[in-house]
Amino acid sequence: MLLLAAFCAVIVFFPPEGRVAGPLHEFLGVLLGRATFMVPLAFAVAGVVLILLEHHRDVRLPRRRLAGVGLIALAVAASENLIANGRTDIGTGLVGEWLSASLLDLFGGPLTIVLLVVLLGAGVRLAFDVKWPKAPEVPSTDAES
Secondary structure (H helix, E strand, C coil), X not given: CHHHHXXXXXXXXXXXXXXXXXXXXXXXXXXXXXXXXXXXXXXXXXXXXXXXXXXXXXXXXXXXXXXXXXXXXXXXXXXXHHHHCCCCCCCCHHHHHHHHHHHHHHHCHHXXXXXXXXXXXXXXXXXXXXXXXXXXXXXXXXXXX
């Protein structure tokens, strides 16, 4: 996985040259748009997690945090395409276009925005383990004295 992450990093971050790197760079750019940088990062995280699980069998995988990162990635891909307003040069490619179009078809405009905000909030809460602040207790006052 780490080798695949390094290969994808070369394809994504270096200028597109050659018979293999050029078309792959363009394909990833069309598929994911500006979210292409997430591909090598996702492979690198998966590789580190697999190595960690291989060497330390007693380590528990942070499933909630990984699910939160996945929710954030999905919400951002769809949101960025909605913010781009159909412009293909600044959106998140075909994947973001498909996600946002599917959500718009299913729920309509206002409900899609609410759903994406809720998904982003849930992803942040899961990924960063955000706790809700507790209101301070107000001492009771006896008015009879």
